[in-house]
Amino acid sequence: MTPAGPPAQENTDDPGARGSLTISERAVERIASHAALEVDGIGGSAPRVLGVTVGAEEAERNVRIAARITGAVVALDVRLSITYPAPVGSTAESARTHLISRVHALTGLSVSKVDITVTALHRAVVTPRRIR
Template identity: 30%
Template sequence: MVQRDSQGPIIKPTGEELERQAKAASANEAQASEKLRGPLHTDLGKTTIEDRVVQKIASIATREVSGVYAMGNAARRTFNSLAERIPGAQANAAGGVSVEKGEQQTAIDVSIVVSYGFSIVEVSSEIRSNIIAQVERATGLEVIEVNVEVTDVHLPEDDDDDTETRDGLK
């Protein structure tokens, strides 16, 4: 049966076509509901995690890796050292970590200083593995990317220079 409207003929779908459309609609609904399923989204409620929580977990996971001398760039490290000298002030525990977080996934950027003598490739690999394991275990978020920026290499003589300057020997 052909019906007409102002733009031309409209053909009514057959029973098979109606079934295909219904199946496609239900498949789309199932995919939409599955997208919001996961450890943080259940029938009983939704759990949200602030960015700073992921930052702190990633920061701790990074500090656990051998060869990481410090975190953050020079400005961040200077600010943290000044903050430590002020009574009652706290240094940022998540310094050197930035996070982009969605509902179920996160991407993490880490800025570090590596101790001289350690392989930057190995340290970076261990940082990635540890951050992914700790963040996914603690939060249920899927870590899709961990970028490691090495801003400096700490040399043993750097400690001697800092000690002499602090003691007023220079």
């Protein structure tokens, strides 16, 4: 009879030995949508059905993102609005750079491209003054 000892410890230093991780396209879309709103001057986009905008284009809406994952690489198609009078080109480029770094940091996926469509320009939200 052999003495019972502690169970054999598996080597968990190798990440591949612990199992696999699959991140869905929907999860990447949600992560990227929140990351885009971290950029100053970026707002959301109204949903579209058959190419027609449904509802108003409001800055408070979510940024619309479609993600396509191939292996460990993701491509993003982004629909967003920008606060006027922010420069459209540099604001969109800031959003692109931020999305690439945040999506990679939060998912481990490399971002191959970020296509951005600016759907609207919004005036900065100004809190109305109250008269007493």
